[in-house]
Amino acid sequence: MAGLAIITEACIDVKDRACVDVCPVQCIYEFDPQKNVLFSEDEAGSGTIETTHTPKSDAIGVFGDGILYVNLDECTSCTACYQPDVCPVGAIYSEEHLPDGSATSAKYNAEDPNQGHDHTFFVQHSRDVFAD
Numbered sequence: 001m002a003g004l005a006i007i008t009e010a011c012i013d014v015k016d017r018a019c020v021d022v023c024p025v026q027c028i029y030e031f032d033p034q035k036n037v038l039f040s041e042d043e044a045g046s047g048t049i050e051t052t053h054t055p056k057s058d059a060i061g062v063f064g065d066g067i068l069y070v071n072l073d074e075c076t077s078c079t080a081c082y083q084p085d086v087c088p089v090g091a092i093y094s095e096e097h098l099p100d101g102s103a104t105s106a107k108y109n110a111e112d113p114n115q116g117h118d119h120t121f122f123v124q125h126s127r128d129v130f131a132d
């Protein structure tokens with residue numbers, strides 16, 4: 001199931017960074033509201049910043065620091081973060097397997113508490129969050 005990784009709403013306020021630990025290219029970002037910057041670390045919680053980006057204020061304002069963000073220009077579709085044993089709440093999907101809420105939609109992750117919802121909003125939102 002190769003494809004860009006899309007983090008959806010189940011991450012909100014869970015944010016345990018399990019996906020960050022398995023990403024080989026550090027393309028999963030947190031938002032620091034004090035510094036108004038999106039940052040990735042070499043390892044989750046290490047404090048060693050790998051890359052930073054400027055957020056777009058309107059898009060980042062939707063979820064703020066309550067969720068993590070994949071930079072889709074940097075994601076290599078390696079599949080590591082959306083393996084079933086990584087995200088404890090099933091928040092991460094491969095882009096082409098993102099459920100759209102319809103009955104014929106792709107399957108939801110087993111742990112996703114938002115099954116039945118349209119998750120496609122998060123594709124554009126992932127792109128909109130990064131200003132550079």
Ligand code: SF4
Pocket residue numbers: 007008010011012014015016017018019020068086087088089090091092
């Ligand atoms: S593993 Fe899931 S809940 Fe944890 S930070 Fe990543 S997307 Fe959010």
Ligand code: SF4
Pocket residue numbers: 003004005022023024025026027028070074075076077078079080081082
């Ligand atoms: S698919 Fe791979 S490169 Fe993309 S965010 Fe997930 S772990 Fe990182």
